[in-house]
Amino acid sequence: MGTFKIEGGIQLKGEITPQGAKNEALQILCAVLLTPEKVTITNIPDIIDVNKLIKLLGNLGVKIEKLAHGAYTFQADEVNLAYLESEGFKEEGKSLRGSIMIVGPLLARFGKGYIPKPGGDKIGRRRLDTHFEGFINLGAKFRYNREDYFYGVEADRLKGTYMLLDEASVTGTANIIMAAVLAEGKTTIYNAACEPYLQQLCKMLNSMGAKITGVGSNLIEIEGVEKLGGCEHRILPDMIEIGSWIGLAAMTRSEITIKDVSWDNLGVIPNTFRKLGITLERRGDDIYIPAHEDGYEIQNYIDGSILTIADAPWPGFTPDLLSIVLVVATQARGSVLVHQKMFESRLFFVDRLIDMGAKIILCDPHRATVIGHDFKSQLKGIMMSSPDIRAGISLLIAALSAKGTSTIQNIDQIDRGYERIDERLRALGAKITRED
Incomplete structure (x- = not known):
């Protein structure tokens, strides 16, 4: 099993093209x-x-x-x-x-x-x-x-x-x-x-x-x-990878352009990230994300109640991106309830984020409340293991934003869904190495 070593807290910059879906x-x-x-x-x-x-x-x-x-x-x-x-x-x-x-x-x-x-x-x-x-x-x-x-x-x-x-x-x-x-x-x-x-x-x-x-x-x-x-x-570009790059840009406060995203096939994904306060700009068929130097603020509902982001069959929000939403919320201003309706074990990776310093309350196997740090308290690097593809990429995003060095084991789980992820991150300026 391979391992990633990540030096976090580095702003990234550049363009990235999503893989096929x-x-x-x-x-x-x-x-x-x-x-x-x-x-x-x-x-x-x-x-x-x-x-x-x-x-x-x-x-x-x-x-x-x-x-x-x-x-x-x-x-x-x-x-x-x-x-x-x-x-x-x-x-x-x-x-x-x-x-x-x-x-x-x-x-x-x-x-x-x-x-x-x-x-x-x-x-x-x-x-x-x-x-x-x-x-x-x-x-x-x-x-x-x-x-x-x-x-x-x-x-x-x-x-x-x-x-x-x-x-x-x-x-x-x-x-x-x-x-x-x-x-x-x-x-x-x-x-x-x-x-x-x-x-x-x-x-x-x-x-x-x-x-x-x-x-x-x-x-x-x-x-x-x-x-x-x-x-x-x-084959279309992978909407899950596109959402992952959006989350990465926000968490590391990086200026990133995601190329050739097939906007018309993204559904509610861009607006869901906007509800977390993330600025997205459509440039042709690209997504431009500016560096969020002042952070990002979660929108509440009109009556002031806490925002809930839940998965649903298309055209609802895909369950594969809820773990990305959850990790992005750890550094937002405000709080959000993440409701994973379709799978009962997908939120169990949050203990790693809590160990990194995130404020998360796991309500039950399907729901977690996240209280954002607003970048006032940085996550800290730890040793952890990837339980599945989507939790793995979320932990990788957390590690890239964290203070210090993180080690992620069982990275075959990440490689199952993300092509040459370490090479492509290094092209953006990330300090990540792969060890067998």
């Missing part, structure tokens, strides 16, 4: 299994989770060619289905939560899909019921081996149907859509997720010959087709 890449890469023709994808982030999925696709028999940094072609014309029942697949699949999304494409095209119980961040319960209930509604038979936690679905030909999802699961919606595009007849999905990355998946599938309408809404309709063809697709 991790959550979109995991969906898009699985979609290449729907066609035997060549698919070209660009702006793929070079991060652990995505690279694991690319390796898994290669082991499945997908022909992969790297064209340039972040650009690949994929051709799934000789898929090795026997690999799905191998011990190697059981080990490989369970190390990556995104591997669940190979099941829909495999079921649609080959009539069967298997997956071991996938891993991912330890942030609480993350059910797979929505995925498999969707496949069952389309006519698949479900089986589950409790001894080795192995899931399977099989069907001769899927049939379109109406379904009301019990939760607006992003990966569940993506998986069901990929299964339904080759099903017989019409499929209607109500309470579908509608995140920009899911919209991107639908646009890609339509360019391959699928017939999907209602893209961007919570009511998706799909007319099944016989086959799909190849396409070219470019």
Whole structure:
């Protein structure tokens, strides 16, 4: 496991370009299994989770060619289905939560899909019921081996149907859509997720010959087709990384420009950070953040009550940025209640921030109240460990703003979601080193 050593309290300056979106890449890469023709994808982030999925696709028999940094072609014309029942697949699949999304494409095209119980961040319960209930509604038979936690679905030909999802699961919606595009007849999905990355998946599938309408809404309709063809697709910039850079700029009082952010796909993210008092300026498709020399002040509600920032399905605020909001609030003027509704273990990293000197009251597994220092009391550097991707980047931001030297262990968790994070921070002037 690697370690970061960070000398904090240094103002940064410069421009940074966000990587391709991790959550979109995991969906898009699985979609290449729907066609035997060549698919070209660009702006793929070079991060652990995505690279694991690319390796898994290669082991499945997908022909992969790297064209340039972040650009690949994929051709799934000789898929090795026997690999799905191998011990190697059981080990490989369970190390990556995104591997669940190979099941829909495999079921649609080959009539069967298997997956071991996938891993991912330890942030609480993350059910797979929505995925498999969707496949069952389309006519698949479900089986589950409790001894080795192995899931399977099989069907001769899927049939379109109406379904009301019990939760607006992003990966569940993506998986069901990929299964339904080759099903017989019409499929209607109500309470579908509608995140920009899911919209991107639908646009890609339509360019391959699928017939999907209602893209961007919570009511998706799909007319099944016989086959799909190849396409070219470019992945959006990662909105979670963009939010992370906003938080970094504010906490370190740095002047930073975030390039090519695809503003129209950021939703409420810019305004949520503005509620924390952070100044953001739109310059073309860039975000300019000035150095907050006088700090930033949290807005209260009109009646004077404390601001609450909570996560919600799109177009609400993404849960992946609540940990960034929480750490940014530790140096604001004022207080904020952070309400993490969707995962019950995601706030448990706050003990590290408290050890650094932050004023945080953990009310319960879902809520934390943060009383800002207004930079009158600087956080202090400590030794800590990264529990998951988003908590890891939040602790890194805290360390960059803190007085003294911090050590962050288990940085593989950060590398899972952020490409060459230490190199890119050094380009802004940060003092950060990586030790194995």
